[in-house]
Amino acid sequence: xxxxxxxxxxxxxRWGVSTSAYQIEGAVGVDGRGSSIWDTFAHSPGRIVDGSxxxxxxxxxxxxxxxxxxxxxxxxxxxxxxxxxxRVQPGGTGAANPAGxxxxxxxxxDLLARDxxxxxxxxxxxxxxxxxxxxxxxxxxxAHRFAEYADLTAARLGDRVKLWITLNEPFVHMSLGHGMGxxxxxxxxxxxxxxxxxxxxxxxxxxxxxxxxxxxxPVAIANNYSPVRLAGDTDADRAAAAAYEALHNRxxxxxxxxxxxxxxxxxxxxxxxxxxxxxxxxxxxxxxxxYYNPTAVRAPEEGSPLPFDLVPLDGYPxxxxxxxxxxxxxxxxxxxxxxxxxxxxxxxxxxxxxxxxDDAPDGTGRVPDPERIAYLDGHLRAVRAALDDGVDxxxxxxxxxxxxxxxxxxxxxxxxxxxxDFDTQVRTPKSSYAWLRDxxxxxxxxxxx
Ligand code: PNW
Numbered sequence: 001x002x003x004x005x006x007x008x009x010x011x012x013x014r015w016g017v018s019t020s021a022y023q024i025e026g027a028v029g030v031d032g033r034g035s036s037i038w039d040t041f042a043h044s045p046g047r048i049v050d051g052s053x054x055x056x057x058x059x060x061x062x063x064x065x066x067x068x069x070x071x072x073x074x075x076x077x078x079x080x081x082x083x084x085x086x087r088v089q090p091g092g093t094g095a096a097n098p099a100g101x102x103x104x105x106x107x108x109x110d111l112l113a114r115d116x117x118x119x120x121x122x123x124x125x126x127x128x129x130x131x132x133x134x135x136x137x138x139x140x141x142x143a144h145r146f147a148e149y150a151d152l153t154a155a156r157l158g159d160r161v162k163l164w165i166t167l168n169e170p171f172v173h174m175s176l177g178h179g180m181g182x183x184x185x186x187x188x189x190x191x192x193x194x195x196x197x198x199x200x201x202x203x204x205x206x207x208x209x210x211x212x213x214x215x216x217x218p219v220a221i222a223n224n225y226s227p228v229r230l231a232g233d234t235d236a237d238r239a240a241a242a243a244y245e246a247l248h249n250r251x252x253x254x255x256x257x258x259x260x261x262x263x264x265x266x267x268x269x270x271x272x273x274x275x276x277x278x279x280x281x282x283x284x285x286x287x288x289x290x291y292y293n294p295t296a297v298r299a300p301e302e303g304s305p306l307p308f309d310l311v312p313l314d315g316y317p318x319x320x321x322x323x324x325x326x327x328x329x330x331x332x333x334x335x336x337x338x339x340x341x342x343x344x345x346x347x348x349x350x351x352x353x354x355x356x357x358d359d360a361p362d363g364t365g366r367v368p369d370p371e372r373i374a375y376l377d378g379h380l381r382a383v384r385a386a387l388d389d390g391v392d393x394x395x396x397x398x399x400x401x402x403x404x405x406x407x408x409x410x411x412x413x414x415x416x417x418x419x420x421d422f423d424t425q426v427r428t429p430k431s432s433y434a435w436l437r438d439x440x441x442x443x444x445x446x447x448x449x
Contacts, residue, residue, distance in 0.1 A: 006377065006439055007384045008446050014117070014395025015440045016078035017071060017417065018352050020124035020168065022054045023404040025084065027061030031099035034090025036126035037136070037177075041184030050410035057405045059425050061103065066427065068110045070418055071401060074433060075440040078117040080351060080397050081107065082124035082168065089149055092128030096152040104153075108160045117162035119351075119397075121222065122150055122207065124168040125177065125184065132185050137178070137196040137203075140271065147206035151214065158215030165288055165351065166207045169224040170200040170252055182408050190305065194269035197251055198276070204256070205279035221256065222288030222351040225249050226295040227333040231311045236299035240308035244297045249336075253287075255280045257344040265307075286394070288351035289337070291379075294329035319355040319371070321413055327378035334386035334393065347392045353379050354399035356406070356413035359430055367419040372432040380439075398436065402427065 022038045042053035060067055071079055085092070087100030108118045123146065131142055150166070167173075176183040178193035187193065204221055211219050228245045230237055246262040254262050258281040261267040296313040300306055316324035330353070337345055355375040359367050376398065383393055403416035411422050417433040420426070 006380060006442075009380075009384065009443050010387070011446065013443065014077050014349060014397075015436075015443065016076050016080055016117075016119065016395055016397035017074065017401040018080040018397040018399045019060070019401055019404065020082040020121065021084035021087075022057070022124070022126045023400075023406070024058040024060040024067075024402060026054065026056040026059045028055050030061060031087070031103065032090055032097045033084065033100060034086035034092070035129045036084070036086045037129055037132045037184040038126050040129055040132075041186055044186070047186065048408055048410045050412055052405065052410035054405045056422075058402050058420055058422075060402070063425065064103075064107055065110065067401065068107070068114060068116070070427060070429070070433075071111075071116055072114040073429075074401075074417070074437050075444065076116060077444075078119050078162070078395065078397065079111055079401075080119040080121060080165070082121035082126075083153055084126050085123065085149055086126060086128045088153055089128060092131035092134075093145055093148070096156070101153070101156045104157060108157055112160060118157075118160060119163040119165065120153075120157065120161045121165040121168050122146070122153060123166065123203075125173050127185070136185055137173070137199045140199055140202070143199045143203035143206055146203035147210045150207035151210040154211050154214035158211070158217070161215065162217055163286065163349075164211050164215065164217055164219045165222050166204040166211075166219065167200055168222045169290055170197065170204075170221075171224055171248060173200065191265065192269075194265075194267055195271045197267065198269065198271050201252060201255055201280045202276055205276075205282045208282040208284065209279075218285030220284055220286035220288045220346075220349065220351075221252075222290055223252050224290040224292070224352075225333050225337070226291075226293060227329045227336060229294050229296045229313060230298070231296040231313075232298040234299060237297075240299045241297045243307040244295065244310070248295065250340075253337075253341070256284065257281070257341050259344075284346055287337070287346050287348050289333070289348050290352035290399075291330050291333055291350060292353070293323045294326050294332070317371075319375075320358050321356045321409075323355070325355065325371075325375055325378065327375075327382040330379055330382040331385050331389070334383075334391040335389055338389075338391050345392075347394050349394050350383065350396040352397060352399040354415050356415050359403070359414050359416075359419055361419065361428060365428070367428050367430040369430040369432045372417075372430065373435045376432060376436060 174196040181188035403414040403420040406413040419428040
């Protein structure tokens with residue numbers, strides 16, 4: 001257990017928790033929801049390590065009142081959830097399905113009644129399957145469909161959602177979903193997946209316009225970043241690190257913040273049309289930063305298809321996902337963002353951070369997770385240090401409120417502050433929940449500086 005008292009955070013610092021629709025909702029056939037690429041992928045044999053699907057997940061669709069109670073008990077200021085596009089537009093186009101929007105309408109009102117800011121992500125990877133059948137994000141038209149969906153959603157919720165997030169981790173959706181085939185839709189295009197980057201960014205820019213027309217709330221995007229650590233000291237190693245940094249950390253952020261695509265790889269893939277970069281650079285109010293770990297990079301072996309080689313990062317404890325626990329990487333990353341984007345960098349919210357461990361009830365009704373407490377303690381201190389470094393960080397959202405369905409890892413990776421028994425759906429707050437509750441309470445009680 002951490003012993004040093006946590007330094008104070010600024011008054012109004014936004015303490016939050018994050019989830020996403022397909023990972024928690026279940027109720028896949030309910031109230032007219034259409035199918036998404038994740039339904040298709042999860043139901044394809046061999047794709048998910050434990051053979052599970054999100055058909056039921058945490059059954060949050062039917063248990064959201066209990067889950068909002070858990071958030072209220074934690075004392076969070078905000079809840080970041082995602083809206084399932086196939087609930088709003090079962091076929092991916094056309095009129096809204098009112099029953100699908102009703103669910104989010106109720107959720108938003110429940111949150112507001114408990115003084116929790118609703119933070120809504122429009123796309124957390126669950127593309128309507130009919131749009132995938134028409135080419136998905138490889139098809140430029142999907143960007144326009146996304147803006148239409150943003151418009152329908154904001155028409156209903158725009159008066160009450162407090163922060164809009166267009167896309168979640170477009171880099172992961174491009175690379176794991178379309179480059180390497182380990183996420184839906186399971187394409188293995190390697191660098192031929194770049195049109196997926198551009199069309200997501202174009203969809204983001206068009207959606208910013210649609211949201212602005214319907215809502216006065218701030219608009220953001222949630223990118224994942226991984227600070228790059230050099231695992232060698234030759235010029236070839238440095239070139240490899242720069243190539244990886246361009247791909248993972250700059251490919252989406254440079255054009256978003258008005259700098260066009262990074263040089264090097266042919267990132268624009270021949271799909272960029274006149275005017276697109278201006279649409280993509282539509283001003284955003286907040287940059288969402290998802291941070292899990294740094295990446296160690298060195299020069300590739302002769303004949304490698306990639307311009308870099310990723311190697312294990314030594315010297316850190318590891319989570320059950322084998323990801324290094326490196327809070328110093330978060331401080332480095334925030335400094336890198338400030339130094340790289342300077343006056344173009346909007347205020348930051350850490351829209352995800354968290355860790356998976358094999359948490360289990362101990363037989364006395366408790367779920368001890370001291371590693372998660374240590375993880376959060378370290379990463380919150382890193383945020384505090386970054387604030388002292390002058391980086392404008394407005395909040396931290398823990399991934400995740402609940403143990404949930406972790407994509408290709410199925411139910412085998414538990415990221416929650418709250419343990420979920422997936423047979424009974426019983427929720428049990430872990431020891432990290434009580435720790436964070438006390439920290440948030442102390443922070444929200446602290447007098448304004
Ligand atoms: C993020 N990687 O995904 C997502 O936004 C969440 O939905 C997810 O549950 C969470 O992080 C934990 O994994 C990622 O392989 C998935 O580097 C994979 C990677 C990174 C982020």
